[in-house]
Amino acid sequence: MIVVFGLEYIIRVWSAGCCCRYRGWQGRFRFARKPFCVIDFIVFVASVAVIAAGTQGNIFATSALRSMRFLQILRMVRMDRRGGTWKLLGSVVYAHSKELITAWYIGFLVLIFASFLVYLAEKDANSDFSSYADSLWWGTITLTTIGYGDKTPHTWLGRVLAAGFALLGISFFALPAGILGSGFALKVQEQHRQKHFEKRRMPAANLIQAAWRLYSTDSSRAYLTATWYYYDSILPSFSWREEEAAGPRCLRLR
Structure with a gap:
């Protein structure tokens, strides 16, 4: 598999010269510096290093290089060479950047105030909230709905504050998911509309050209x-x- 992977990488870099942008050695080197080519090269070098160290019998080198096997997971990134998935995600985030920034900003403010007020209410009666960092950790886990349960308020004031800020903060922390979901749906709908338009554009253009030629001649x-x-x-x-x-x-x- 490594031999096939290496040959495929070499052939891909060599055949990049068919494009005018990557002609010559400088153009091929420019093509090899693209993110997907860099990932392929790193994975190939790591795989060869692991196999070479394993055949030499060096236990220390083998154990050290085997940790590089996680780089082989990067091969999954090659499934989307054109980067359509990342372009779609980037376009959605860019189109709704103002809404996302607003939701995250308000959620961050709620997190800061909730953690501070619960810290003031629990610092004397609860050892789990001995510092503001502990309270901030509790606020992050609570408002993101993870809820490990390792830190909980004991006083009634702390519980009331925690319940109120949880209801307020969770709504703002959940907003980005809804914004991105609606953005993805609108973007996919727009892409389908564009594909439908592209299918109808050429026949319409041919019909208009034929009608004009008949009229003008x-x-x-x-x-x-x-x-x-x-x-x-x-x-x-x-x-x-x-x-x-x-x-x-x-x-x-x-």
Whole structure:
């Protein structure tokens, strides 16, 4: 597999010269610096290093290099070479950046205030909230709905504050998921609409061109000087004539 993977990488870099942007050694080197090519090269080198160390019998080197096997997971990234998934995600985030920033900003403020107030209410009666960092950890786990349960408020004031800020904060921390979900749905719908438009554009363009050619080449419209001059310049081997005085006009070769 490593031999096939290496040959595929070499052939891909070599064949990149077919594109005018990557012609020559400098162009191929520019192609090899693309993110997906760099990932492929790192995975290939790591795989070769692990196999080479395993065959030499060096236990320390083998155990050290075996930790590099996690780089082989990066091969999964190659499944999307064109980067369509990441482009789609980036376009959705960019299109809804203001909404996301607003939701995260308000959620961050709720987290800071909730952690501080619960810390003031619990610091004397609860050893789990001995510092503001402990309270901030509790706030992060609570408002993100993870809820490990390692730290819980004991006083009634702390519980009331925790319940109120949890209801308020969770709503803002859940907003980005809804924003991204609706953004993905709108983007996919737009892509489907664009594909449908692309399928209909060429037949419509051909129909418009055919109708205009039929209209502009009619000899009864000889006053269209610009149109006839254009056709005479690009089609000098064709001319109009009348077969009969009342018959249809036709196009014949000279």
